Every structure is written in C-alpha cells, then in structure tokens.
Amino acid sequence: MVGYHTATSFSPIFARVQANTMQIAGFTIIKNALLNDYPVKEAILSVLPVVDKMYVFVGKSDDETLPYIQSFATEKIEIVETVWDDSVRTGGTILAIETNKAFDYIPAQYTWAFYIQADEAVHEQYYPAIKAACETWKNDTNVQGLLFNYLHFYGTYNYVGDSRKWYHKEVRIIRNNKAIRSYKDAQGFRINQQKLPVKPIDACIYHYGWVKTPQQMDRKLKQVTKYWNNDNPEFVEWVNSADNFDYSEFDSLAKFTGTHPQVYLPRIAAQNLHLELDVNRKKMSLKNKFLYWFEKQTGLRLFDFKNYKIV
Numbered sequence: 001m002v003g004y005h006t007a008t009s010f011s012p013i014f015a016r017v018q019a020n021t022m023q024i025a026g027f028t029i030i031k032n033a034l035l036n037d038y039p040v041k042e043a044i045l046s047v048l049p050v051v052d053k054m055y056v057f058v059g060k061s062d063d064e065t066l067p068y069i070q071s072f073a074t075e076k077i078e079i080v081e082t083v084w085d086d087s088v089r090t091g092g093t094i095l096a097i098e099t100n101k102a103f104d105y106i107p108a109q110y111t112w113a114f115y116i117q118a119d120e121a122v123h124e125q126y127y128p129a130i131k132a133a134c135e136t137w138k139n140d141t142n143v144q145g146l147l148f149n150y151l152h153f154y155g156t157y158n159y160v161g162d163s164r165k166w167y168h169k170e171v172r173i174i175r176n177n178k179a180i181r182s183y184k185d186a187q188g189f190r191i192n193q194q195k196l197p198v199k200p201i202d203a204c205i206y207h208y209g210w211v212k213t214p215q216q217m218d219r220k221l222k223q224v225t226k227y228w229n230n231d232n233p234e235f236v237e238w239v240n241s242a243d244n245f246d247y248s249e250f251d252s253l254a255k256f257t258g259t260h261p262q263v264y265l266p267r268i269a270a271q272n273l274h275l276e277l278d279v280n281r282k283k284m285s286l287k288n289k290f291l292y293w294f295e296k297q298t299g300l301r302l303f304d305f306k307n308y309k310i311v
Contacts, residue, residue, distance in 0.1 A: 004054075022138040025110040025176070029186075030118045031059030031084060034068060036220040037212055038118040041072055045263040046121040050130055051114055052239040053101050057102040059084045080105060092227050099182035103174075106216035110176045111138050117186070119209035120172075123261045126203035131200040133236025134173065142311055144180060144191055145198040146173040152207045155247040155275045157260060157268050161210075163252035163284065164291060168301065171198055172205055185227075188266060188307040195311040206261065213273050217245035247275055251283045252292065 013236060026047045033040045048054055054077045058066050069079055082101060088094040099115065106113050112134050116122070122130070130146075137143040150168050152161040172187050174180050174196070183190045213219065259266060282289060295301050 022048060022112070022135055022273045023052045023110045023175075024112045024114055024134055025101075025106045026054040026114045026116060027057070027106060028055075028116050028118060029057045029059065029095070029102055030065060030069070031083075031090040032061045032063055032064040033065040033118060035061070036223050037216045039121070039208055039264070039267060040069070040118040041207075041265060042121050042261070042263045043067075043118050044077065045072070046123075046261050047114055047116050048074075048126055049124070050122070051076075052110070053229050055080060055084050055102055055105060057098060057105070059098065067107060076271065086226075089226060094227050095186035096182035096184060096193045103180070103182070104178060106176060108176065112173050114173050115189075116172065117207075117209075118208060119206065121206045121261045121264060123204065123206060123259070129201055129203045132174070133199065133203075137199055141175070142197060143199050144177060145171040145196045145308065146191060147198045147200040147308055147310065148172045149204040150207060151204055151256070152210065153256065154210045154250065154253060155277060156271065156273055157208075157211060157264075157278055158256055159253045159275075159279070160256050161250070161252070162254040163193050164288060164295070164301065164304070165251060168304075169200070169306075169308075170205070171196055183307060190307075195307065195309040198308045200310060206264075208264075211271075211294075212245075214244040216249065221245070247277065250277070251288075252281075253277055253279050255279055 026044075028040070028043060030038060032038075044054060044056060056069055056073075056077060057080050058069055060081070060083045066079070066081065069077075073079060080102070082098065082100060082213045084094055086094075088097065103113055103115070114130075133146050137146070148167055148171070150166070150170060152158065152166045154161050165188070174189050177191070180189050180190075180191045180196065188196070210217070282292070284292060291302055
C-alpha cells in the first residue's frame, strides 16, 4: 500500500525527525508585578511568537499578580505558582533560586530555553535572527547559550544609558541542559560554575527597569532591596530614606531614535512622565571618560567584565 509504513520500518525515520526537531521554551519569574509596576505582560508577549511554550513562575504576592497573569494567559502559557524563601536576603540569590526552579521545570523535549526578565522585552524585528540562531546551533553542544545586545532605557522611553555601568551584552537563551545554573542575582548563567560558552547573535534585549515615575521607582527599590539586605547596609539605608528618585543623577545618556516593540506601544502611550535630560552632560572620572570615548570611537569596551565565553 502506497504511503504505508510498518512500525519497524517507520520508527528509525521518526526518531531521526524527532532528534532534529528544534523547539524553544520561554520562561520567566515574577512576584508583586502590580505593586512594583513590572511590565511583565509586555515581557511575556514579546517572546511568545518565538517560543513553543511559555512557563511563568508566579511567586506568592502581596498584590493581584496571579489574576493579572491569568487575565492574558493563552494555551501557550503555563502558569506555575511558587513561594519565594524570604529568609534568603543576600546578593539577590533568591532570584537565581527561582530562575533555576523555572528552568528545571522545562521538559526535555525543548532544545533551547529563552529567559526573559519581567522588565525586559524583545522587538519583533529580531524574531527572524533569534529563530535562525537557534536553528543554526541546535546540534552544536559546544554552544550552550546565545548572547544578546542590550539597551537600557532610563527615565522615559526616549533615553538609554550609554556608559560602562550598564552591561551591554548578556545571555538570554540557554541550551536545555540542567547543568546550567542562574548566576548570582539571575543576571546571567554559568555551567559547572564556569562561564557559559556562547555565540553572539544580531538581536537586542530592551531593558525597561528604569522607566517609572520617581514614586514608582522609590516603591520598587524599597521592595526589592530586601533581597540584598546583607550586602550594603549604607545602600539599604539610602533607599529606605529616599522620598523621590532623582533621574538627574546619571553619568551618561543618549537619545533613543529607534522604535519600541509593538506590545509596548499602549504602555508608552499611557506614560505621563515627561523628562528633559541633558545627553551632552558626562559625569565621569577622567579614566571613565577616556574609556567611554575609546568605546564610541572603536566599538570596543576595554576591561569589560564578561559573564560568558564566546566560542
């Protein structure tokens, strides 16, 4: 019979197809999204077109975070409720613990895991490059992660931080290898305590964690500082005593001239904070002014800490 295969003759073919199938899982963690004005909806929706499944680990919150996530969840989104250990109060370690918990939950069928933080987003212009990179390196286990460029927005959606204090690259897609662990406060990843071997891709993560009203920023800092309580008592005291965050205290900014992800446009339209910041002002030491000038001239960031290894 034409088109008919016995179980014996079909299984090897099916196995090869399965072995070469590339799937991507997305994952994120969130707690107190409304209280801290986290744009987690935009973060999740921005990666949803790239992933086959999205796992959202929702910590027990002091607000309506869980119903909020449920309000826009689709069949592609799986919500997992969790409880954060409030006794872990050093170095932001609890964020790495929860990130690992979410990553470990991802089934083995997925080749890659796309980690997005609750104040990050991906522009749709990068979807083809992301998918192509995942396909290109799917069978090369020397590549354990994919390295993204970064834009850090500051104050409003019109400015980005362009000094050396802002990390300009980080890993956001990792191979579904459970030896990989979230590093320190979940900024990046390590494997067997070593830097992750990665390939850079032509795609960018937009970080919106510093786009809030001064009152919202005060509230967020007071909330999240408890996860670093044992690290810097002077910083904690400063945060808890502050009334309104001062956006004029920056070292260097640039005007943003690009476009934002489509999922962000409603949030941008609703913003009621208007800031005019002087992008010509550079508040740096002489050494950092030289390093800043050199980077702008050459594209190279000297003496930069890299939480990864390009292979």
